Amino acid sequence: MKHTKQHARNIRIKVLEMIHQARASHIGGCFSIADILAVLYTEILKFNPKKPEWPDRDRLILSKGHAAAALYATLSEFDFFSAKKLETFCKKNSALTGHCNYKVPGVEVSTGSLGHGLSLACGMALAAKAQRRKYRVFVILSDGEMDEGSTMEAALFAPHHKLDNLVTIIDYNKIQSFGLVKTVLNLEPLADKWRAFNWGVQSINGHNHAEIFSALSTLPLKKDRPSVVIANTIKGKGVSYMENSLAWHYRSPDDPLFQQALKELEQS
């Protein structure tokens, strides 16, 4: 797992640079999924950066499209395109928009409005079954996204159709746009809800690479059923002043805060 740690750190540093340069938002939700992305791309997903549309690739949908910077940084880290391109994030005429854009190599679908990803993933998983292809479909949801009715529609659909090639990862950082999940719209008992919907369920520490790897390398979690990995994470993970802070859903670090964050990440 040594490499995954290095990749996660690189992803965070790239994200920090992108968001600082672009004065963009959503850094907290990017950092909470950096470890998950690092393990997925290092150990789990089948892909070919030279052929991003290889038909048998595993699909990854970042349904929480506001964390696009983390996905772009990851795709660059895994050679889909050069790191130079990341400098164009949110800049004039760049494909690297603030929310995921499928015009960027390696980005499966455009997202940004919450509650779309799981349905799209159901369609892709269904297609894989119909075409007898072996690829799997991974979708990363935010916790706030669980509020969307469409997520619930898809959560009902996937087990009914035995989509055991579908894997949902919930970035459960427990802070949504305007407050704590438990005070805005409590999701608990979260694992029980998914169990009741007939999914295979596992809760993990979403920053522990061994736990992420272990959960994602024993799929499906339940025979003939889709899997959901509830990743307990920390919003802003990796930078002391960002951790568990709602403000870093919105703020962009100024120069001194950028330097401090960079230092902390480089020393991690």
Place this chain on the structure above:
Amino acid sequence: MRNTFVDQLCKEAKKNKKIWLLTADLGFSALEPFMRAFPGRYINVGVAEQNMIGIAAGLSLSGYKVFVYSIANFPTLRCLEQIRNDICYHKLDVTVVSVGAGFSYGTQGYTHHGLEDVAVMRCLPHMNLIVPADPLETRAAVSLLCTHNGPAYLRLGKAGEKNLHTKKPPMKWGKAIKVTTGRDVLILASGSLLGEAQKAHDLAKDQGISVAVWSLPFIKPLDKKTITLAMKTFKLIVTLEESQIDGAMGSAIAELIAEQRGTKPLLRRMGVPNTILYNAYEQNDARKKCGLDARSLFIKIRGHPFFSQI
């Protein structure tokens, strides 16, 4: 129209193995032929329109040609953002089919009046919008959709409509269909109101007014070329549709006329006057109430200053 749609889709699906049909739990005694013939390419997703559109997008991204089916506003307004983001943004080969255009379900109340869909769907990038007038146009539309690749909206009436064309219409992608010839007035009708336009043509003829009637199944792409030419010929153009008048087909024609140079015909738009019918009406009664019947249409034409001397 509904049964013709299913019949033609079955014929197409026999030839094209990539065709899927999804429904959001509607289509009883209509979709069964497809369901029986192609069980592996048919899914009732449940009462979940947003999910249905997302699934359709996922299937289409994996190489399939998908039709999604429901009634009235459910497959359009209920899941508009999924249509916008998942289908149109990615320019996917998904056709949204809605049965129950206009006041087809008139007695069922405003929730079931399909009136705002045309205006809303018209402004979506990459979206194509087809409103057939009768079963013959419906069959041709399904056939054309199966040779086309991209987002589309097919707005159908209900079951049991009669054919308005006497023979198979010359239906081409994005083209108007000339139904009757005339000199003075042009009626552009979309959907099954074409029948009222035909009757108005006869009423006007008896009074010596020469009315051309065209069916406009393609609201998008619009047959701009033919309609622009018609602006030079006719004194009056009347648009007729079973939609809220703001933003629908009549508005598309108004935009086209407004942006032309030179002499322009007068335009009268006939549609639902941005209103809600709170009580139950059969389709024909609802049309009369909104002034969308042949008689109202004829009066509108006759009252035009050009014809007041006749």
